[in-house]
Amino acid sequence: MALDGQNVCRHHGGNAPQSLRAGERRVTEERARVLVETYGRKIETTAAEALLDEVQWTAGHVAWLRERVQEIESEAAVAATDREHPLVWGVTREKSGGEDRGTTEEAAPNVWLKLYQQERTHLVKVCSEAIRAGIEERRIKLAEQQGVLVAQAIRAILGDLDLTVEQQARVPEVVPRHLRALAS
Structure with a gap:
């Protein structure tokens, strides 16, 4: 069987130092290609398109994360555990070896809540940048020109x-009706 990144097995030259280096290089290049x-x-x-895209993607991330947080909230409501609410209480550390091994539970924001709050902050930031850049005004002006x-x-x-x-005589009635239909 051929070694990773090679066309030969170890018995037919795959263990040679140059073959091993070439195989590693090919594997690394393939991983980089997949990542890209x-x-x-x-x-x-x-810049304007990228900023607007960032606003839209971030808004989508916020909505998705909000759903995760709401799922946790609704599960907690069903379980009726206010004292150890999963958004503010839970496992914060698990270690399997050493003297300090074990599970630590404490009051701390849930990772989904943290991510949601961070993404909301990012959304406000990119929206502020879009407003500062005048993107919405440009979109309105473009729509008016069109x-x-x-x-x-x-x-x-x-x-x-x-x-x-x-x-x-029918133009003022017919044309606006069809234009409104386009806009909706």
Whole structure:
């Protein structure tokens, strides 16, 4: 059977120092490739897009962590254990060897609660940065500009259609109705 990162077994040259080094290098390169695929890689973006993405991802993380904390809260409510509530009381240390081996339980924030609070703090920070960068104002301005372009296009289309007086009278009713349907 071939050794890790090699095409040969130990009996056919796989134990040679250069083969072992080459195999280690190939394994390391493969692990790095997998990490890049799973953890992330460089992508084309702008600072504004990256900041907005961070706001949205962080909001998703906060919502997910809130669900975990609420699950713990609801389990505690069913068990009715206020004195040793799992959000503030539990195992904080487990050690299997040495004189100080054993399990330590004490009052301390649950790890899910800590993560939730940290992510909430991060969300406030990235939202503040987005506001400071004027991202929302730019999005509103862009939407307004797009609205003006759509209105100009509609006016030009209606002008080219040579509508009858009756058809022109229906324009203020029909066009806004269809635009509202697009917005919803």
